Every structure is written in structure tokens, then in C-alpha cells.
Amino acid sequence: MDRVLGDKKTILMLLGPALLVYTLVMLVPVLISLGYTFFEGNAITGFSFVGLDNITRLFHDPDVRHALWFTLKYAVILTTLQVALGYGMAILYVFALKRGSGVVRTLLFFPVVLPTVAVALLFQKFFEIAPQTGPVNAILNSLGFASVDWFGDAGHAFVVLILMDLWRSAGFYAVLLYAGLVDIPEEMLEAARLEGAGTLQLIRHIVVPLSMPVLLSSLVFSINGTLKVFDSVVALTNGGPGSETTPLTLYMFQTSFSYGEYGYGASIALMLTVLCLLFTIFVFRSSRRDVTES
Template structure:
């Protein structure tokens, strides 16, 4: 076996099918999309060279900037809420429920495996105003208030998005962060408690610094997933009312497949990729500075 794995030709032959499949599915479409940014048209009417016209159009496109602003807003708020809710649940698992947390973890994780469309339909019904008020509006009317068209206004629709996304994803982040918390040595926790660190002081000065790597991983994952949000928007509001809840991903999809502007759609996809890459780099760099500063303070 060692002689086989040591032969470079054999390794190449064994890996060739997987590499070929990966190249055709992943690499080729990436370069194809990059190439389309310099063309205008679609598969029906053909493609004509456009030079840098798509990039010029991108800079002056108000719909692009509105969609990008909404994507930033959505990613920032959703990331904070998702990671915070997941971290609070993880702390509950480790320090309050302990060994009896298995059932609670299972219940909290259940929404993660539900289809996004089903979850969106559930929340549409919960916040419905017609044909009959949903549970939320029913409670408001019970206390003498007036029903609210939650999905008919951009501000309230955004609030529904946040509630839905946190409910659906906090179980995943709780499990992810729980795995990082259980790796903290028990003797470190006990030593801190003996020194008088309890409650919030223990979490602030011991637990959070020691769980910083897994918090960083959860934050990066949350930012990238929320910045590229698509399915929940389609299922809940389809970008409405108007374009108030349209992220960059949905604008790219409509431009490419509804209006058949493949060249400009590819330009939007490239912009989305670049922005997501830059955000990830900024998060990593800021976290490194925080870790370095924390180490310097300890010394």
C-alpha cells in the first residue's frame, strides 16, 4: 500500500476523475462567469463584446447600491443576533444544563434541518394580516391594538426576517459554539471560580477569551451565509415590498435569469464575491489584532 501511494503516477490516476469532475463543476463555471463580465447578451440573442461597460454600469447603478446596502445591513444584524443567540444557548448547555442538555440541544437544533420554504410559510402565517390575522396580530387585537401588515413594509418585514433567521439558525451556532466551550479545561474554570470569578466575570474574563477561535469561525460563517442570503428572501417576501428587502443575490438572480442579461449578472456575481472576500479578510485581521492585544495585556 505504501509503495502504491508513494507512486506519483498512481496518485494522479486515482485523483484524476475527482479533479476532472471538480474542474468541470467548479473551476470552469468560475472562469466562464468572469469572461461573461466583458460581454453583453444571452444564449438566445448571442453575446457581443462590451469591454468594461458592465463595470461602468455597475458603478452608476442605484439598484445595485441599494441591494448592496440591504445585504450589508442584513449580514451585520443577522450575524450579531445569530452568534449571540447561539453563544447564549451554548453557555446554557455547558454551565446550567450540563449533561442534561442533550434533549434541549436536539429541540433547538430541529429548526436547522427544516426546509427554508417551510419555515418562511410558517412565519408568513404567524405574522399574517389576511385573510385572517395570524397569532401575532391576534394578540395585538386582543389587547386593543390594530393589526400590522408586517410584510407590507420594509422595516417590519426586516424585523420578521431577523426573527425567522435567528429562530432557524441559533441551534446550529449553539452546537458549533458548544463544541468550543467544552474544550475549555475544567481546571481553568475551577481555578477562576476559586479566585472569585463567577457569573458574568467568569464568562467575560475566562470563557470568552478561551473560546475566541470558535467564536471567530462562527462569525465568519455567519457573515458569509447572511451576506449571500437568497432562499429565505425569495420564500418570505420575494424582495418586496418594492425592492425594500432585495439583497444583492436576488438582484443578481433577477438580472441574469429574469431579464437575461448574463454579462451584467456575471458582473454582479463578481462584485458579490469580491465584497464577501474582503469582509472575511477584515474579520480575520481584526480578530488577530484582538488576540494580540489580549496576549500583550496578559503579559
Template structure:
């Protein structure tokens, strides 16, 4: 193996096809998109160089700032909920429901494999207000309340999106975090119990520090996925009412393919990429600082 990997020609033959495919699929579109950020126009009308005009437009665009506000709020709220509830579920799998946890894990994980459009249609029916009253509004009326137009009010539509994405994603994070918890040695947990650690003290002093790497991975995976939310919003609200639930990804799509502003759309995509990088670096630095303080 060392002789093969030490031969440059053999290494090139083995890695060349994969690097070529990666370059064509990933690197070329990225460079192409960066080129568009300093251009104005589209493939039909042609492109003209406009320097940093797209960036100046972005920082002065009220719709872009509103999309950033929704994206950040959605990402932070959903990340905290899906990772937090996922971690609680994983603790339940390991410490409370050991024998029957397989069936429960499967049931809770099941929404992950369902198509987004199917889940969105389900929630549209659940929260329907007109022309027919959905099950949620029926319950509201049963308890003396008034029917709510869930998709006609910005705050209500936001929480329906959060609830839908939480329902479909918490099973994934529960399984992901469960895989980290089962790697904790049983003898270490037993020693902690003999020393008097139990319940919340055991979780805080032993389980949480040892599961921190997988918890960190879950946070990064979650925040990057939620910042780039697209299909959920399009399938459920299509950014409405108005543009109240329009994230940066949908705004980028509308700008590029509805209005034909490829340059400005690429600028929005670049800003979203920078936002994802900033959050990832922040999580890494915060975790490293906590670990340094503990040591």
C-alpha cells in the same frame, strides 16, 4: 504510505478524478462567469464584448446600491444576533443546564432541518394581515393596537425576515459553539474558580479567550452565509414590498434569468464575491490585531 504518496503516478491516479470533478463543477463555472462580466447578451441573442461597461453600470445602478444596502444591513444584524444568541445558548448548555441540555439542544436545533419553504409558509401565516388575521396581529389587537401589514412595509418585512432566519439558525450556532466550549479543560475552569473567578469574570477571562477560534469560525461562516441569502427572501417576501428586501443574490438572479442580462448578472455575482472576501479578511485582521494586543 510515504512510498505511495511519493510516486507521482500513484498520486495522480488517486487525486486525478477528484481534481477533475472539482474543476468541472467549481473552476470552469467560475472562469465562465468571469468571462461573462465583460460580455453583453445571453445564449439566445448571443454575446458581444463590452469591456468594463457592466462594472460602470453596476456602480451607477440605484437598484444595485439598494440591494447592497439591504444585504449589508441584513448580514450584520443577523450575524450579530445568531452568533450572539448562539453563544449565550452554548454557555447555558455548558454551565447551567448540563444534564438536560441534550433535549433542549435537540429542540432548539430542530428548525435547522426544516425546509425553508415550510418555515416561510409558517411565518406568512403567523404574520398574516389579510384576508385573515394571523396570530401575531391577533395579539397586537388584543393589547389595543392596530393590525400591521407586516409584508407591506419595508421595515416590518425586514424584521420578519430577521426573526425567521434567527429562529431557524440560532440552534446550529449554539451547537457549533457548544462543541468549542466543551473542549475547555475542566481543571482549568476549576483553578480559575479557586482563584476567585466566577460568573461573568470567568467567562470574560477564561471561556471567551479559549473559545475564540470557534467563535471566529462561526462569525466567518455566518457573515458569508448571510451575505449570500437567497432562499429565505424568495420564499417569504420575494424581495418585496417592491424591491425593499431584495439582496444582491436575488437581484443577480432576476437580472440574469428574468431579464436575460447574463453579463450584468455575472458582474453582480463578482461584486458579491468580493464583498464576502472583504468581510472575511476584515474579521481575520481584526481578530489577529486583538490577539496581538493581548499578548
């Protein structure tokens, strides 16, 4: 039996294609990209060896510092808000709407399946000031406020960006966390209620600790996505005004393809990868400490 289950030829036939594509198109390019960090130039002009120049340049480039700061600010704020909002919605589904939450869940999940580019264009027009006055400015006007040029400065553009990505993703995290919450045994909640626990106490002492694992996987998932933000920014602000809303991903893209600096682009990509790794490890480590403390 082991001979058949371990048949080398069959394993090769089944695993071969996937492993080949994955190796050639993911693993090897990652290694080549690491190699690029020591070079300057691009595919058309050729490469020349520059040693660690690209890495040193990373630490002195004010644009990188700005893009890094923007990425971190965006990632931390959006991850916090989207997981918190999703958690709130999940609690609403499980404890307030109970069995009847199906339709609401489906409707609030709508934005998740929509293409980011389409949503970004929609939000651009929704917050527009001229030539047409979008609904948001129309509401401001009817309340007696002046219209706001939402894409005219970094602060306002950032607010629209965060609002848009919350709109897009809250429904997803709600469903993800909902799956964790429905697994909490009904008897446990009933027992706590009989002991006289109020809704808030119930949430704090029973629901949150019991849903910790799924909450943590949501955080890891979310931070890995928000650090890599690209579509939303490109389609909503294209990094502007100026380069005020440019994250690392977009800066890497511009450096590589607008300026043809592959070596430096690869260095920025490496920085992004390290960032994702660090944050994932950070979330996992802090979770382990929580578990051992309690």
C-alpha cells in the same frame, strides 16, 4: 514503499473523477463568468463585447446600491444577532444546564434541519393579517393593539426576515459554540471560582478569551452565509414590497434570468464574491490583532 504510495496511476484513478467534475463545473465556469463581465447578451441572443461598461454601470446603478445596502445591513445585523444568541444559548447549555442539556439541545436544533422554503411559508402564515389572522397578529389584538401588515412595508418585512433567520439558525450556532465551550478545562473554572470570581467575571475573563477561536470561525462561517442570502428572501418576501428587500443575490438572479442580461448579472456575482472575500479577510485580520495585543 514510496513508489507504491506515490503510484501515479492510482492517484489519477482516485483523484481524477473529483478533480475533473470540480474543474469542469466549478473552476472553468468561475473563469467564464469573469469573462462574461466584459460582454452583453445571453445564451440565446449571443454576446457582444462591451469592455468595462458593466463594471462602470455597477457603480452608477441605484438598484445595485440599494441591493448592496440591503445585503450589508442584513448580513451585519443577522451575523451579530445569530452568533450572540447562539453564544448565549451555548453558555446556558454548559454552565446552567450542564449534563442535562442533551434534550434541550436537540429540541432547539430542530429548526436547523428544516427546509428554508417550508419555514418561510410557515412564517408568512404565522405573521399573516388577512384573509386569516395569524398568531402574531392575534396576540397583538388580544393585547389591544391593531393588527400589523408585516409584509406591507420594508421595515416590518425586514424584522420578520431577521426573526425567521434567527429562529432557523440560532440552534446551529449554539451547538457549534457549545463544542468550543465544553473544551474549557473544569479545573480552570474551579480555580477562578475559588478566587472569588462571579459568573459574569468568569464569562468575561475566562470563557470568552478561551473560546475566541471557535467564536471567530462561527463569525466567518456566518458572514459568508448571510452575505449570500437567497432562499429566505425569495420564499418569504420575494424581494418585496417593490424591490425593498432585494439583496444582491436576488438582483443578480432577476437581472440574468428575467431580463437576460448575463454580462451584467455576472458583474453583480463578481461583486458578491469580492464582498465575501473582503469580509473573511477583515474578520481574520481583526482577530490576529486581538491575539497580538493580549
